[in-house]
Amino acid sequence: MSMMDQDILKVLYTQEEIAARVKVLGEQMYEDFKGKNPLFVSVLRGAFIFMADIVRACQVKSDVEFIAVSSYGNATTSSGAVQITHDIQQDISGRNLVVIEDILDSGNTLSFLKQYFLTKGAASVAICTLLDKPSRRTKVITADYIGFTVPDEFVVGYGLDYCQKYRNLPYIGVLKPEVYSGE
Numbered sequence: 808m809s810m811m812d813q814d815i816l817k818v819l820y821t822q823e824e825i826a827a828r829v830k831v832l833g834e835q836m837y838e839d840f841k842g843k844n845p846l847f848v849s850v851l852r853g854a855f856i857f858m859a860d861i862v863r864a865c866q867v868k869s870d871v872e873f874i875a876v877s878s879y880g881n882a883t884t885s886s887g888a889v890q891i892t893h894d895i896q897q898d899i900s901g902r903n904l905v906v907i908e909d910i911l912d913s914g915n916t917l918s919f920l921k922q923y924f925l926t927k928g929a930a931s932v933a934i935c936t937l938l939d940k941p942s943r944r945t946k947v948i949t950a951d952y953i954g955f956t957v958p959d960e961f962v963v964g965y966g967l968d969y970c971q972k973y974r975n976l977p978y979i980g981v982l983k984p985e986v987y988s989g990e
């Protein structure tokens with residue numbers, strides 16, 4: 808057991824369960840995007856691990872981009888305002904985008920980004936999120952591809968952080984309340 812494992816209350820999805828789900832999502836997206844030259848856009852930082860796995864699970868001719876946004880800081884709830892801190896590096900007009908996210912929570916980030924990409928001329932913007940937390944939604948937005956629908960618990964691992972830590976856990980787990988209750 809690692810030092811990080813000791814901070815985990817329970818494992819929600821094991822490494823094997825995640826891999827199996829990623830494979831299914833990748834195959835679905837292959838069918839939907841073959842011949843469409845999609846552009847996968849990963850939202851940093853949380854989605855970087857999911858992105859790396861999903862693009863290999865979806866063997867379609869495609870390219871990748873990264874965008875970084877900031878809304879949470881180190882707080883555990885979204886402030887609502889989304890700022891782009893690193894933008895994509897190419898013209899996306901006419902492209903079929905697939906935005907790769909680790910979690911769809913209030914919906915602030917993805918509703919902002921979807922509109923942003925459409926304004927920049929994307930032909931279509933699909934959303935693929937590893938985790939969906941519909942109970943927390945304040946914006947009207949749904950994902951096209953969902954890994955797992957999760958309850959309103961503080962989840963970390965496989966890209967998801969608490970104060971920038973735990974992203975490198977290979978599984979998704981619920982953080983023990985005492986780890987963050989000092990905030």
Ligand code: PRP
Pocket residue numbers: 850851852853854876877878879880885908909910911912913914915916917967968
């Ligand atoms: C998280 C997550 C999403 C966003 C989802 O990012 O990666 O981008 O919050 O929440 P929302 O639906 O309420 O907007 P965070 O700001 O924690 O940054 P990170 O990706 O660097 O962890």
